[in-house]
Amino acid sequence: MANYKYHILICGGTGCHASQSAQIKINFEQLIVEKNLTDDVQIVETGCFGFCEKGPIVKMLPDNTFYTQVKPEDCKEIIEEHIIKGRKVERLLYLDPTSQEHKADSKHMGFYKKQLRIALRNCGFINPENxxxxxxxxxxxxxxxxxxxxxxxxxxxxxxxxxxxxxxxxxxxxxxxxxxxxxxxxxxxxxxxxxxxxxxxxxxxxxxxxxxxxxxxxxxxxxxxxxxxxxxxxxxxxxxxxxxxxxxxxxxxxxxxxxxxxxxxxxxxxxxxxxxxxxxxxxxxxxxxxxxxxxxxxxxxxxxxxxxxxxxxxxxxxxxxxxxxxxxxxxxxxxGWEWFSSIGTEKSKGTKVFALAGQINNVGLIEVPMGITLREVIYEIGGGIKGGKKFKAVQTGGPSGGCLTEKFLDTPIDYDNLIAAGSMMGSGGMIVMDETSCMVSVAKFYLEFTVEESCGKCSPCRIGNKRLHEILEKITQGKGTMEDLDSLRNLAQVIKDTALCGLGQTSPNPVLSTIDNFWDEYVAHVVDKKCPAGQCKALKKYIIDPEKCIGCTACARVCPTNAITGTVKMPHEINQELCIKCGSCYEKCKFNAISIK
Amino acid sequence: MEKIKSLADLKKKREDLQSNLKLRELGDNVDNLIQVKVAMATCGIASGAKQVMEVIINECNKRNLPVVVTQTGCMGYCYAEPTVEVKKPGQEAVVFGYITPAKAEELVNKYLAGNELLDGIIPVNYEKIDNK
Missing domain, CATH: 3.40.50.11540 (NADH-ubiquinone oxidoreductase 51kDa subunit)
Structure with a gap:
């Protein structure tokens, strides 16, 4: 059992990795061997510190010193000065932008203020049953x-x-x-x-x-x-x-x-x-x-x-x-109310808890002051998009809300700004979508939910949403027309104006906001009969490239409907009539010969 | 059970609790104890926090370590459940994520009994309201 005196924590988040944190780790490991410190110092890679703009981050324990923008060549100085001589490496400490002072302890740094826990103050801190x-x-x-x-x-x-x-x-x-x-x-x-x-x-x-x-x-x-x-x-x-x-x-x-x-x-x-x-x-x-x-x-x-x-x-x-x-x-x-109202924006005070979900690295619960931007939430607290993919939209407000796109990334989040952007605060669900999400399907998903949950009392909600859902289904099947897009918009507007309660009045929001923000994607489904994100099954077409296919028969063997035919060592073919678009062949092929059109 | 009948009662109760218990229930030497909190909300439990807590308690008992293990609510790091926070006397708390029962055993053996950290540390990046 090792009893280390110092710990060097190195941020292993995507951002810091991109700026050579892996090399920093290797350098530290070599240095502690050289200096005979392997029994005293442990080097650990951690999750994202959420301070990517000042990365790579290196944190020293037990004295909590926080070094920012560390370069691989700085490791030597950190070991020699900090660990051996016990002196902090001043130039690598965080420079406070307002006071221009170097701050050693991370607690005094601005980025910690990205999250402020008021409603969640005791969650994860006290024993709730005591x-x-x-x-x-x-x-x-x-x-x-x-x-x-x-x-x-x-x-x-x-x-x-x-x-x-x-x-x-x-x-x-x-x-x-x-x-x-x-x-x-x-x-x-x-x-x-x-x-x-x-x-x-x-x-x-x-x-x-x-x-x-x-x-x-x-x-x-x-x-x-x-x-x-x-x-x-x-x-x-x-x-x-x-x-x-x-x-x-x-x-x-x-x-x-x-x-x-x-x-x-x-x-x-x-x-x-x-x-x-x-x-x-x-x-x-x-x-x-x-x-x-x-x-x-x-x-x-x-x-x-x-x-x-x-x-x-x-x-x-x-x-x-x-x-x-x-x-x-x-x-x-x-x-005191003065304290509370000093947090947030002019008309939205305090903090809001958001449940981050979807294609984001740090799925979880966060509490941020009103007025923070989506960019800060997604990239700094949420750790960015999974797999380094491109951000497409974030859905806020659940089935009553709408989608916010890239152009709203820097809009301060509060009640009024979200409504102006065509969405709403809702209870605080935030579902992040990347480039592989089909927005028509997203709208359909929420409509499915509303249709299921409608109480049935008023007809705009009971019947109108059902019709909306049918039109969306038709579009994702590749059978939609431009007239359908018009009726989607009209019907959505009527439901919005005439439904009895909040659920009904807001239920067309996912449709309206995706039409507004992703009109081209709807048109692609209707006119070109294509799903740009490659999500809509009916619009997918798997094709074997005869140049690349070596006739290994792996795809034919995995196909559940025997839609793939061909002789051994000869290029195979997919019968589009029989294909159910399950994607098994696509995953099986080792030669990238199958593509989705 | 004594009832709380006034603000003075409550204040006294709070002071007693703060000084004697320091948030934990184990006697006078709380400052010398290692405090372990297992996040036990639905998300944590669904990913196995109950087993993890059991392993930690059993392992600590086996080695007779001066540790208090308690449950707490959701820390917000749902992507890394089960999560466990360890606060050693006089040190900053460290949060470990992705703690399986096997890793829980490792945590006790390496970090609680010794001073060796494990992978899967989640840097805490929020501000508390206590000092505001």
């Missing part, structure tokens, strides 16, 4: 402050001034929502948490509930106090068993500590929370449908007004907020 860890991290302090102050309007004002907007997608100002509900008088009101996260690819709410359930409980009590509700309800989908379990544990622990129940913090305010399980219907994320589902009715939306703040759960004034929105509340109260 309330003590939450309390030790200032948990329930915001609630205590609010209750001791005993001025609901003052708290609502703090939330209003912080500029917090609903993180579930719509972006309605949270403080205003609370204020409206607080002004409606009733014998009973309800504080409801929407944990019915349904966007494909989004899982931040689940992660918050699994990693930090108490923050939601605390925020709901605060909200309940502000609007005058004594009952809280969490509507959570049954597909989230771990989140449900952790919530149940958390509720139990909070009750034991007297943080839920009667006379909280010695005041006369009572509050308790119940869980309600949803069956996972997408439409139940819409607040009126959610409320109906909780009442035991069909999960169908109803026309607003009346808004839930007037007539919600059991016809009583109710306030519905999303999980991520709640997760911001205790921090805003503890740190």
């Amino acid at each position: 309330i003590d860890e939450y309390i030790a991290r200032d948990g329930y302090k915001a609630l205590a402050t609010v209750l001791e102050q005993n001025d609901p309007q003052a708290t609502i004002d703090i939330i209003k001034k912080s500029g917090l907007r609903g993180r579930g997608g719509g972006g309605f100002p949270t403080g205003l929502k609370w204020e409206i509900c607080s002004k409606n008088n009733a014998d009973q009101k309800y504080m409801i948490c929407n944990a019915d996260e349904g966007d494909p690819g989004a899982f931040m709410d689940r992660s918050i509930l699994e990693g930090d359930p108490h923050t939601i409980i605390e925020a709901m009590i605060i909200g309940g106090f502000c609007i005058g509700a004594t009952k809280g309800l969490i509507y959570i989908r049954a597909e989230y068993p771990l989140a449900i379990h952790r919530l149940q544990v958390a509720l139990e622990q909070a009750r034991e500590y007297g943080l839920l129940g009667k006379n909280l913090f010695g005041t006369d305010f009572d509050f308790d929370i119940e869980l309600r399980y949803g069956a996972g219907a997408f439409v139940c994320g819409e607040e009126t449908a959610l409320i109906h589902s909780m009442e035991g009715l069909r999960g169908e939306p109803t026309f607003k007004p009346p808004f839930p703040a007037q007539e919600g759960y059991l016809k009583k004034p109710s306030n519905v907020n999303n999980v991520e929105t709640f997760a911001n509340i205790p921090v805003i109260i503890n740190k």
